[in-house]
Amino acid sequence: MAVVTPAAPAATEEDKELLISGSEAVAESLTLADIDVVTAYPIRPYDTVMQAIAKKISGGQLVAEYIVAEGEHSQFEIVKHASTVGARVFCGSSGVGWMYAMECLVVTPPLRVPMVALVGNRALDDPGAFGVEHNDALVVRDVGWLLCWIDTSQEALDTTLIAYRVAEDRRVFLPLAISADGAFLTHSQALTMVPPKSKVDRFLPRYDRGDLLLHPDNPITVAPQANEDWVIEIRRQNNEAMARAVTVIEEAYADFRRVFGRGPENPWFEEYMTDDADVILVGMGTISLPIKVAIRELRAKGKKVGLVRLRWFRPFPTEKLVAALSKAKALGIIDRDYSFGSPFGSGVVANEIRAALYNADRRPPLLSFICGLGGREVTLEDVYKAVDLCTAAAAAGKSDAKTHWLGVRE
Amino acid sequence: MAETTTFSNATQILEPFRGVKRVTIEEYFTSGHRTCQGCESALVMKLMVKASGPRTIVLGSTGCMYVANTTYYTTPWVVPWMHTQLGSSGSAALGTAAGLKALMKKGKMKSEPINVIAFCGDGGGADMGLGAISATLTHKEYNSLILLYDNESYANTDIQLSGMTPYGANTTFSPPGKVKRLIHTRWKKNMAGMLAAGHPECRYVATVCASYAVEMMNKVRRALTIGGPTFIHSLDPCPKGWDYDPMLSHELGELAIETGIFPLYEVEDGQVKYYGKTKAIVEGRPRKPVREYLLKQGRFAHFIEEDLAYFQAKVDEMWEKWEIPAVVPFRRLDATKAALSAK
Numbered sequence: 001m002a003v004v005t006p007a008a009p010a011a012t013e014e015d016k017e018l019l020i021s022g023s024e025a026v027a028e029s030l031t032l033a034d035i036d037v038v039t040a041y042p043i044r045p046y047d048t049v050m051q052a053i054a055k056k057i058s059g060g061q062l063v064a065e066y067i068v069a070e071g072e073h074s075q076f077e078i079v080k081h082a083s084t085v086g087a088r089v090f091c092g093s094s095g096v097g098w099m100y101a102m103e104c105l106v107v108t109p110p111l112r113v114p115m116v117a118l119v120g121n122r123a124l125d126d127p128g129a130f131g132v133e134h135n136d137a138l139v140v141r142d143v144g145w146l147l148c149w150i151d152t153s154q155e156a157l158d159t160t161l162i163a164y165r166v167a168e169d170r171r172v173f174l175p176l177a178i179s180a181d182g183a184f185l186t187h188s189q190a191l192t193m194v195p196p197k198s199k200v201d202r203f204l205p206r207y208d209r210g211d212l213l214l215h216p217d218n219p220i221t222v223a224p225q226a227n228e229d230w231v232i233e234i235r236r237q238n239n240e241a242m243a244r245a246v247t248v249i250e251e252a253y254a255d256f257r258r259v260f261g262r263g264p265e266n267p268w269f270e271e272y273m274t275d276d277a278d279v280i281l282v283g284m285g286t287i288s289l290p291i292k293v294a295i296r297e298l299r300a301k302g303k304k305v306g307l308v309r310l311r312w313f314r315p316f317p318t319e320k321l322v323a324a325l326s327k328a329k330a331l332g333i334i335d336r337d338y339s340f341g342s343p344f345g346s347g348v349v350a351n352e353i354r355a356a357l358y359n360a361d362r363r364p365p366l367l368s369f370i371c372g373l374g375g376r377e378v379t380l381e382d383v384y385k386a387v388d389l390c391t392a393a394a395a396a397g398k399s400d401a402k403t404h405w406l407g408v409r410e
Numbered sequence: 411m412a413e414t415t416t417f418s419n420a421t422q423i424l425e426p427f428r429g430v431k432r433v434t435i436e437e438y439f440t441s442g443h444r445t446c447q448g449c450e451s452a453l454v455m456k457l458m459v460k461a462s463g464p465r466t467i468v469l470g471s472t473g474c475m476y477v478a479n480t481t482y483y484t485t486p487w488v489v490p491w492m493h494t495q496l497g498s499s500g501s502a503a504l505g506t507a508a509g510l511k512a513l514m515k516k517g518k519m520k521s522e523p524i525n526v527i528a529f530c531g532d533g534g535g536a537d538m539g540l541g542a543i544s545a546t547l548t549h550k551e552y553n554s555l556i557l558l559y560d561n562e563s564y565a566n567t568d569i570q571l572s573g574m575t576p577y578g579a580n581t582t583f584s585p586p587g588k589v590k591r592l593i594h595t596r597w598k599k600n601m602a603g604m605l606a607a608g609h610p611e612c613r614y615v616a617t618v619c620a621s622y623a624v625e626m627m628n629k630v631r632r633a634l635t636i637g638g639p640t641f642i643h644s645l646d647p648c649p650k651g652w653d654y655d656p657m658l659s660h661e662l663g664e665l666a667i668e669t670g671i672f673p674l675y676e677v678e679d680g681q682v683k684y685y686g687k688t689k690a691i692v693e694g695r696p697r698k699p700v701r702e703y704l705l706k707q708g709r710f711a712h713f714i715e716e717d718l719a720y721f722q723a724k725v726d727e728m729w730e731k732w733e734i735p736a737v738v739p740f741r742r743l744d745a746t747k748a749a750l751s752a753k
Contacts, residue, residue: 036512081492082506085509089509214506218490220491223493
């Protein structure tokens with residue numbers, strides 16, 4: 001009997017299509033990125049990514065040190081230190097778990113550790129709530145984390161690869177948190193194109209810590225007592241790295257499109273039917289789904305409404321966003337977060353956009369909305385109500401200085 | 411992605427120094443620090459890295475040995491050194507060891523045994539960082555040493571009491587007053603015994619005192635050679651926090667051992683071995699009265715006879731009642747039965 005030797009499978013450049021959740025999509029990218037150290041600790045909903053990675057490791061697709069920590073504080077400290085000796089690392093959390101790690105989160109940017117983390121957005125207990133709110137990830141907005149929000153499993157996969165490319169760029173060297181709405185994205189499956197390793201290798205270089213490597217061959221002292229003699233200079237270096245991230249992000253998305261043949265031309269935000277829109281709504285994450293459906297319904301009735309779905313919150317795309325928004329007759333900012341006692345009692349995104357527009361030549365009336373807290377479903381009626389208020393403000397040429405809570409019992 | 415076959419989990423083989431004249435001359439903790447006169451913990455740092463040698467990474471959690479040691483541009487560390495958060499010595503050791511292991515296993519870094527040492531003070535280690543240290547001591551596949559330098563207070567922040575401050579001591583959080591003579595009435599944690607008893611796969615736990623420098627260094631070398639996570643508890647007299655003349659640091663270290671307050675022992679693969687003057691006590695040499703140690707320190711100046719008697723009785727109990735004297739505070743079962751039947 002002739003021995004038939006099966007031919008080695010030809011190296012394929014083809015993507016494969018899988019039905020996977022947002023968390024599983026991130027785990028596919030972590031495997032493709034060949035991460036070295038990953039730390040897990042259970043909290044819903046982000047922890048599905050750690051379950052997916054554990055399967056990748058036990059199944060042999062990924063070789064990495066997989067450490068189940070005894071709390072989020074250690075979880076983030078362990079990968080912080082692994083990164084300083086040159087390991088590509090991954091971590092993540094949700095809600096109060098992310099808060100438990102807060103001390104470690106604030107020291108990571110000044111240490112210039114390019115950790116990538118997944119925040120499965122979750123309400124801050126108490127009272128107990130598994131559902132999405134964006135306040136968890138937003139707490140790091142001032143301390144040097146790059147922050148972005150994603151909407152689909154495909155975007156989860158693509159953004160994870162882009163995240164390592166951006167964070168590990170020597171011009172940046174800052175940690176990066178990818179925010180995914182709990183349940184709506186972390187647990188929801190969609191068809192997702194998974195690229196071959198060969199393509200990823202063309203896009204994502206090795207992590208090289210260079211002269212910041214902690215190793216006996218490079219005996220440096222890291223994070224000494226600097227005090228008033230040096231801290232302000234170090235803060236400014238952080239700020240400059242964040243500013244440089246703008247260019248690095250644009251380069252990364254352009255290169256991503258070249259290698260993978262997909263991805264947005266504008267990294268910063270998605271524009272949906274905004275070209276001729278009188279009213280533009282702004283939101284982050286999976287809230288885009290009910291808004292887009294509502295927009296299609298409203299367009300069928302002749303109402304010119306559009307959506308800007310913000311992807312990147314840090315660095316904040318001030319100029320581009322102002323250019324896109326200032327052409328509208330009214331803006332409706334929909335926050336899935338809160339900021340008690342803030343100007344106008346608005347959510348975080350609304351007040352960021354107010355600040356961004358302050359020096360703009362043209363400032364449309366801006367209405368602030370809070371909805372969907374604790375994972376409450378955002379309904380078409382919620383969106384219609386927001387659009388009605390915005391339409392009235394557009395006609396009046398001014399907005400009320402208050403914040404509207406949608407879909408809430410009065 | 412197969413794991414490379416060249417990687418091994420080997421440690422450096424660090425043979426014990428046979429006497430002070432055989433100790434290597436190279437220093438890896440040198441000038442540049444600004445610790446207090448008579449600071450025993452600075453000596454511990456120096457001896458610790460002298461023992462470990464140059465192929466070592468040191469992680470230091472917040473405390474005196476961070477703040478006083480590493481003023482920007484004047485680091486005393488010749489080996490690579492990095493700060494870690496107050497409660498993170500365990501996580502720092504684990505993360506550093508895991509990073510090195512991953513990179514060596516995957517062929518991304520030259521494979522060689524690199525010592526990983528994380529140190530913590532008593533506040534960072536026995537209070538805030540206990541959970542992380544405990545976790546690290548269960549990760550037997552990562553080689554590291556956690557060294558707790560115990561000066562018995564939060565000495566860097568103004569001498570506040572910690573879970574390791576001795577009974578009754580005067581600290582800025584426990585000042586004696588007219589109504590309350592003693593604010594701090596908790597007995598000190600039994601760190602080394604607790605960690606040895608609680609982590610059956612941790613192969614090496616030891617207590618040391620830099621008053622016995624060569625033995626102290628040899629315990630460090632043993633901890634780094636044996637493999638897996640290890641723990642050393644060092645008692646460090648502190649002139650500022652304990653309120654005594656700086657010239658007495660060495661003598662107070664000796665007295666802590668001779669009075670039996672701080673026992674010197676190592677637990678290797680579950681076997682308890684007393685050493686030095688503690689071994690002599692176990693073999694019958696009388697312990698010195700605790701008052702000889704306590705009354706040399708200003709932090710106990712407010713003690714009256716009743717306090718001294720209480721302190722002495724508690725130390726006597728460690729030696730006379732504990733199942734493994736001064737190491738494990740369990741009582742024998744028959745003694746428990748006797749106590750029950752007496753009722």
